[in-house]
Amino acid sequence: MISAAALTLMVSVFIASIVETVEAFTIVLAMGLTRNWKSALAGAGAALVMLGITATAIMLILELFMSQIQSLESLLQLIIGVLLIIFGMQWLRKAILRSSGLKAIHDEEIIFERERQAALNAKPEKRLGLDWFAFVVSFKGVFLEGVEVVFIVITFGLAAATDRINPIENAMLLAAMAAVIGALIVAIAGSIAHKPLSRVPENTMKYAVGLLLCTFGLYWSVEGLGFFHVESQSLHWPLGTWTLLLIFCAWLIVSRATISILKPIAQRKWAK
Amino acid sequence: MRFIKGFFQFWYDFIVGDCWEIAAGVVIILGLGAILISTEMIALHETIGLIEGATVTTKLYHPTVPLVVAASLMLLLVGSVYREFRRKLDSTK
Numbered sequence: 001m002i003s004a005a006a007l008t009l010m011v012s013v014f015i016a017s018i019v020e021t022v023e024a025f026t027i028v029l030a031m032g033l034t035r036n037w038k039s040a041l042a043g044a045g046a047a048l049v050m051l052g053i054t055a056t057a058i059m060l061i062l063e064l065f066m067s068q069i070q071s072l073e074s075l076l077q078l079i080i081g082v083l084l085i086i087f088g089m090q091w092l093r094k095a096i097l098r099s100s101g102l103k104a105i106h107d108e109e110i111i112f113e114r115e116r117q118a119a120l121n122a123k124p125e126k127r128l129g130l131d132w133f134a135f136v137v138s139f140k141g142v143f144l145e146g147v148e149v150v151f152i153v154i155t156f157g158l159a160a161a162t163d164r165i166n167p168i169e170n171a172m173l174l175a176a177m178a179a180v181i182g183a184l185i186v187a188i189a190g191s192i193a194h195k196p197l198s199r200v201p202e203n204t205m206k207y208a209v210g211l212l213l214c215t216f217g218l219y220w221s222v223e224g225l226g227f228f229h230v231e232s233q234s235l236h237w238p239l240g241t242w243t244l245l246l247i248f249c250a251w252l253i254v255s256r257a258t259i260s261i262l263k264p265i266a267q268r269k270w271a272k
Numbered sequence: 273m274r275f276i277k278g279f280f281q282f283w284y285d286f287i288v289g290d291c292w293e294i295a296a297g298v299v300i301i302l303g304l305g306a307i308l309i310s311t312e313m314i315a316l317h318e319t320i321g322l323i324e325g326a327t328v329t330t331k332l333y334h335p336t337v338p339l340v341v342a343a344s345l346m347l348l349l350v351g352s353v354y355r356e357f358r359r360k361l362d363s364t365k
Contacts, residue, residue: 084303086287089294089349096353102360147286218345221302222338228310233332235309247342254346258353266357269364 003240006168009160011177012212016152019180019205020145025190027106027141030115035134042130043138051146058154073162076236078224080159085221088213095207099259101266106203108196153179159220205250215248296350305341
């Protein structure tokens with residue numbers, strides 16, 4: 001039976017994967033419809049291979065790191081926590097700015113049209129029998145969005161597996177499965193729809209992912225601060241894993257309060 | 273050399289992005305937390321956990337660092353958003 005913590009981990013990665021795959025799909029769709037499907041799909045495929053190599057390389061480096069410092073899981077928690085909290089706060093900051101009207105809402109239709117125009121204006125260039133523009137743009141789009149998913153899978157999976165207080169068994173595998181399932185769902189839905197998936201509530205999902213990244217990032221980075229204690233033991237939060245729920249609520253309250261203050265001002269000043 | 277520079281630039285843009293104050297703020301706040309814990313400026317409380325056979329487990333707590341770090345990071349986020357708001361306000365004057 002999957003524990004609540006494991007389920008939370010999987011849901012977080014699943015949502016992040018959907019959000020990123022939708023963005024990647026929009027780019028590949030624009031290239032495929034405007035230029036050449038074979039080249040667009042070849043670019044996407046090459047990016048997936050590159051992502052696999054990148055993820056494997058990162059895992060091997062981490063395994064080497066962990067084998068050298070087996071007794072210092074709190075240091076690893078600290079490093080992962082710091083990366084997650086920085087990454088998560090970037091996401092949450094953008095979500096707050098979008099919700100307040102201080103940043104344009106992420107609109108797949110607009111992005112699709114922009115990519116389509118760029119594809120129409122690009123000069124034809126053939127390399128290796130492929131439309132090179134379509135190949136490169138698809139490759140870059142899938143790789144850049146995919147790196148974010150790989151980053152979330154590895155950081156979440158590793159931190160959850162090595163948590164000295166409540167470790168999650170097979171955390172990395174669960175996180176990877178959740179990411180793949182999310183990506184497959186979007187790929188299948190996109191193939192059927194054959195148009196940008198603008199009805200996916202992307203902005204809300206990005207907000208949710210930002211909250212979750214900040215929650216886990218804060219939780220693990222504070223646990224990791226125990227590394228600086230003389231025993232280098234993970235620091236406990238009061239109330240154990242229930243603290244995760246409280247931290248989540250705190251981030252939610254702070255972000256909602258900020259939005260509720262800024263949104264009316266932004267609407268008065270910049271409403272069209 | 274260009275490849276190495278490009279490699280680090282990619283990861284810098286990926287993690288830090290266009291908002292360096294968040295990355296800097298996180299490092300400073302956690303750094304201060306680390307100093308508090310390493311110097312034990314406030315006494316660390318340890319409680320005896322479960323006793324399994326002959327093993328006694330201890331749990332490491334700190335009375336204030338988790339809450340101070342959490343509050344500081346949330347203030348940092350709000351500050352960063354407000355800074356962006358001011359920037360947009362000033363640009364439209």
